[in-house]
Amino acid sequence: MRSLFLLVALMTAAGCAGASRSPVGETRFHNRAPVWVVNDRRDVPVKPEERKFFKALYHLDGFWHKRIDRALELRVPRRAANVNALDEVPDSTWFTNRIGVREMTPEEIARGPNTTGSPEDHRPWTIKSSKVGGKTVGFIIKDKRGVKYVLKFDEAGIPEVETAADVILQRLVWACGYNVPEDYVVNFKRSDLVLADDAVIKDPMGNEKPMTEAFLDQQLATINVGPDGTIRGLASQFIPGIPIGGHDRDGVRPDDPNDKVPHQLMRELRGQYAIYSWLDQSDAKEDNSLDTWVEDPADKSVHYVVHYMLDFGKGLGAQPFINGRRFVGHAYLVDFRDIGLSLVTLGAWRRPWEGRRDPGLVGVGLLDSEPYDPARWKPYSPSYFPFLDADRFDNFWGAKILIRFTRDQIAAAVAQGRFSDRRAAAYVTEMLVERQRKTARHWFKQVNPLDRFEVQAEGGGSFTLCFDDLAVKYNLEDSLVRPTSYAARVFDHAGRATGFVARVTGELTGRSCIRHLPPAAGADAYTIIEVRTSRPGLAVPPTLVHVARDPTGAPRVIGLRRL
């Protein structure tokens, strides 16, 4: 009887222990340095099959079928699956950490990925064929050096808008970390275009027929030509490698063994939502990406797939301006919610985008900041599923990247748009800065905005934990008006509180430290510090910083769990 009672008591205690949950959860990290690069460059000897993009089916699925099917699947909301221990994205064939990881001068951002030099400096150009796909005029050309480009143009009657938007976003998206083609705004004359002897007109079904001067003149008659005969275009250099189509919005490419993480779980694709909303790049879809099967630059016997983003000409308000659709950026093309509200209210409901006005500047689309809502921004179509699956942590990551751009860096990218009206460049820069701050301010209120955690040993075994408060660091919060304090609690590996608590007032610089933190007992002195931010208007869960001793005995951050 006594034994039975003891057994029941022990099991009850065990049950109680299991029933009460530690505030630091169950997640634990390996005691090792975070990973900053992954190996997705293993040899893929057989070229993966080219993915065909079927636009109608893609959008039918995006607007209706797969969207409903995904909802009926009762999918578990999952955090991004390819982040490292610090909730960051390692370098890969998809993404390379750039701005914020190292200093980038405005000149470097102005140059972007463009290393081969503009074709404008290497005329005349030889036209090889017409462009296939898309609704607008375009050609495949080679410059005098033999470098190959797609040459595209602005919509007739709407000069500079698309070409400027493309190169500006190309520079900024590259600086964020994505792979993009080399794009250039070019100015040229009709006489700079020479038909190749074998130049052909290609139709969407692959048929070809010889291109004539008359055809070329007929095509050029439909685009903007300046009074002096100058033609403005966008030259986009062919991406190295063999193109195999864009990346799927769901799942992996089955014949690419390096494609391990389902795309809808990739941080760099989900976090793009915040970045694209900042840039108003509303045209997010599969065929605005491109995978290429490339030779390894050091070993030509090795091949793998590299992933690019491209076609940015609809950003910066170009799409709503060109298509005369003010809702772009605020509602989908077919937005069932908005349709329902309009129908129920018989049109009386005033939609948030109805007051939008374009600035009336040559080269600038419907780009604004006041009606812009980073929480409610919508691309043109809901078809790109990583955006639907993006959570606040993904967007916090994206916001961390975009807020790093200084005004000078943004202006340097904008200058590549080569606006004929100087006011246009100033306006676009100002709008980008305002949207940048609005975007960051929003996402920094959805997740504890602390970052760049570092620990330093103190004498006697304790350590100091320092971190940036991004909202303060980037002057998104006035610390004098909204004083900030940070509270820390310390837990051991088992999740038990050690009893140590601390509260510090935030520094006006945005970088604050909590000192004299005692390491927890146990292997490697594995310690979990819960850091909570208190500020008027901020109500977010704390961040858990996992610290352990490295092989030299020094404390280091081995993991970050944002709640």
Place this chain on the structure above:
Amino acid sequence: MQLVRCVAVALVLASPGRASAQPTPAPAPAPEPAKPDEKPAGQPAEKPDEKPASADTPAQDHTAASVAKAPEPGQVTGVSRAEPESYRMRSVGRVLLYPVRGLLWVVDAPFRGGAWLYERYRLRDRWKSIFFNDTGTIGLYPAALVETGFGLNIGARFVHRDLFGASESLKMRASFGGRFRQLYSIKLSTGDRLGAAAALELEGEYEVRPRDRFYGIGNGDEVDSVAMPIDPYADPTAVATRFRQKLARVAAIADLLLAGPLSARVSGALLSKRFDGAEAEDIPSKEDDLPDAYDTGSLPAFDDGTDYLYNELELRLDTRDRASRYEPQTQPSQGLLLSGFTGVATGLAGAETDYVRYGADLQLYLHLGPSPRVLILRGLVEEVRGTVDQIPFVDLPRLGGPLLLRGYDQDRFRDLAFALTSAEYIFDLTNLVSAYGFVDAGRVYPSLADIEADDLRVGFGGGLQLQTDHSYLGRASLASSIDGGLLFHLSFDPIYDPKARVERK
């Protein structure tokens, strides 16, 4: 409560065959093997939070060799133990929803398959390559149309959009079924040949319309049948009947831009019309053949047909436009249309046709809000004047149908004159779809001098309008009236285009 929970958990823990009181973790990405202090392959000497020290590291600057010892994607989280997750309720939900998902896939399969086929085989481009020339200016292609109340109409069309280099066009058509047992037409337009201020059209047409509607003459209420044929001019009783019409027409139409929004249309047509009762197969149940309900001898031109010349002059003041570039071109949201016309019909080859027709149409577009929201007010009158037996019954002004006096059947009311007012509120749901609601009120009269508000016919309803930025596609509406009934209309004619009397309706 906490104690009860603890005891419950303890008992569960003690249950045989149960590994843990915690929910079974879902198959999340597995944490890496737990080896403390193991250096990830390829990492340099460890320093806290060290990042690769490369300067500019575009993707192409990483090589296969430089990352060879790095872990695979998805194996970098550093997590040795993840949060437990429980998906039991979701699993139950998923099983319950499988049938719904299956139904969704089945229902959507034709649409998805169609969309895939359309793109995979580039059906639109193939259509053009099969039926049109390389420049898309010449085409010979099949066409089909479904008209509510009339059925399927199929045929072929030939078009040449640039005959002589100034967008002159030639269109030919042959079709069968639906409203038309047979239809043959040819149309020649001058395009831009005469400049922006003028355009000329010549057209010829032959139609066999096997099931046109006739409800008598006047504002009478509808009855199921009559005991014997009645004189429609003496008795306004309305019976739903059908009749057959053969129509041949050659017309010339000149559109002239006079000044700014003021334009004129001068037209003339040679018309030949022959009538007969409908075939039994063309008469819906609950409707009659016209000769069974009405005395055809009292219907001018029914028994002998008619051949005549009709000339008309119309003046239009049209300031309708969209309020901003952000509204669709196909939906005016401000301005007005004021149109007045007068025409003369003169019999040929001994036909007794002889009358004058005149009328006016006033449309006001009131911009209530952006996108747009528009209130359209309309007033329309029309009259024919002449000796009654010299006015072919088919030429009497008519009300009823998807364009005029909605909520009533096509051609429900006809007499020597009509007056119609309409109010419609239209607002956009998306740039492709607008919703609208309307009230139409009107009546036919023996003459405009007899206009009064008594016994007005009132139709009302609403629907959806489809458009692109540049093209009006059509309307689907549900309409009813104070006389009851519910009509579904699908129409492809722009409702507010000025009514064409010379061209085919």
